[in-house]
Amino acid sequence: MANLIDSLDAAAVRTDLPELEPGDTVKVHSLIVEGEKERLQVFQGLVIRVRGGGMNKNFTVRRIASHGVGVERTWLFSSPRVGKIEVLRHAKVRRSRLYFLRGRTGKAARLKERRAN
Amino acid sequence: MKGILGRKVGMTQLLTANGIVVPVTVIEAGPCYVTQIKTAARDGYTAIQLGFEEVKPRRLTKGEIGHLRRRGASGQPSGLPMLRILRELRLRDIEHYTVGQKLQADVFAAGERVDVKGISKGRGFQGGVKRHGFRGGPRTHGQSDRLRAPGSSSAGTTPGRIYKGKRMAGHMGAAPVTVANLRVELVDPERNMLAVRGAVPGARGGLVLITEARKQG
Numbered sequence: 546m547a548n549l550i551d552s553l554d555a556a557a558v559r560t561d562l563p564e565l566e567p568g569d570t571v572k573v574h575s576l577i578v579e580g581e582k583e584r585l586q587v588f589q590g591l592v593i594r595v596r597g598g599g600m601n602k603n604f605t606v607r608r609i610a611s612h613g614v615g616v617e618r619t620w621l622f623s624s625p626r627v628g629k630i631e632v633l634r635h636a637k638v639r640r641s642r643l644y645f646l647r648g649r650t651g652k653a654a655r656l657k658e659r660r661a662n
Numbered sequence: 663m664k665g666i667l668g669r670k671v672g673m674t675q676l677l678t679a680n681g682i683v684v685p686v687t688v689i690e691a692g693p694c695y696v697t698q699i700k701t702a703a704r705d706g707y708t709a710i711q712l713g714f715e716e717v718k719p720r721r722l723t724k725g726e727i728g729h730l731r732r733r734g735a736s737g738q739p740s741g742l743p744m745l746r747i748l749r750e751l752r753l754r755d756i757e758h759y760t761v762g763q764k765l766q767a768d769v770f771a772a773g774e775r776v777d778v779k780g781i782s783k784g785r786g787f788q789g790g791v792k793r794h795g796f797r798g799g800p801r802t803h804g805q806s807d808r809l810r811a812p813g814s815s816s817a818g819t820t821p822g823r824i825y826k827g828k829r830m831a832g833h834m835g836a837a838p839v840t841v842a843n844l845r846v847e848l849v850d851p852e853r854n855m856l857a858v859r860g861a862v863p864g865a866r867g868g869l870v871l872i873t874e875a876r877k878q879g
Contacts, residue, residue: 621677
């Protein structure tokens with residue numbers, strides 16, 4: 546009986562996007578609806594959180610906008626509003642939630658790059 | 663008027679094409695069979711009786727088996743399987759139905775509005791605060807033992823008694839509840855699946871009756 550739900554959820558999961566990990570620097574092309582029109586907006590920043598699984602998997606990207614204001618956006622990983630995700634860089638991190646970055650600015654907020662082995 | 667019996671499977675979310683998340687309850691609905699038609703002439707009212715969930719004949723009483731095997735007016739066999747659950751659905755337009763007719767989830771289409779009736783989860787014996795939304799007493803100002811008290815139940819000498827129906831602590835839940843006007847989001851007759859927007863009374867696995875919404879719009 547419960548597999549009706551599982552099959553619905555499995556059908557909703559997107560498989561065309563790259564895997565994300567905390568510490569990745571990404572460009573998210575997200576669909577923005579402005580009145581009637583739709584356009585793609587690019588949001589570039591650092592993945593500070595990936596949570597949930599299946600169709601409920603979501604991730605938060607943090608970037609520093611103008612005047613040093615931190616902006617975080619969360620997307621549902623399988624949402625059709627996510628157009629494309631480009632992973633630019635992986636960083637070496639030891640925890641799954643990079644909330645400590647919120648208190649840091651400038652040089653202190655840098656992470657060491659992790660090269661693909 | 664149309665309806666179908668089902669079992670609540672549980673809740674999940676659907677994503678629409680433009681990325682909106684819709685909370686839905688998945689119901690395993692049907693297949694149901696029309697097991698009897700009540701007519702005004704013979705029964706004094708009109709209704710159809712729906713049967714749901716096939717079972718082995720030995721799980722039923724002889725009376726139930728006899729009811730399901732009953733031949734029609736012209737003597738032809740009913741052709742009905744053995745069914746565990748029988749429920750009546752009051753409606754006027756009984757001409758659309760014949761005994762033995764199979765009803766599946768596709769009696770409803772996506773976008774239609776339905777009412778869903780089920781037995782709510784039993785809450786046991788509950789106090790007035792939970793059961794009727796009483797506010798309880800103050801936490802401070804020298805109060806003791808008054809936090810979730812029901813307050814006064816009546817006046818004094820007049821009327822000198824407590825009115826019937828006075829809301830008090832008591833058994834809560836496990837009662838029929840109907841949720842009106844839910845949107846059908848998904849219909850899959852192959853898998854006997856219906857998904858309706860929002861929550862539906864009862865525990866997972868509970869029996870629910872889905873009918874056309876009575877108050878539309």
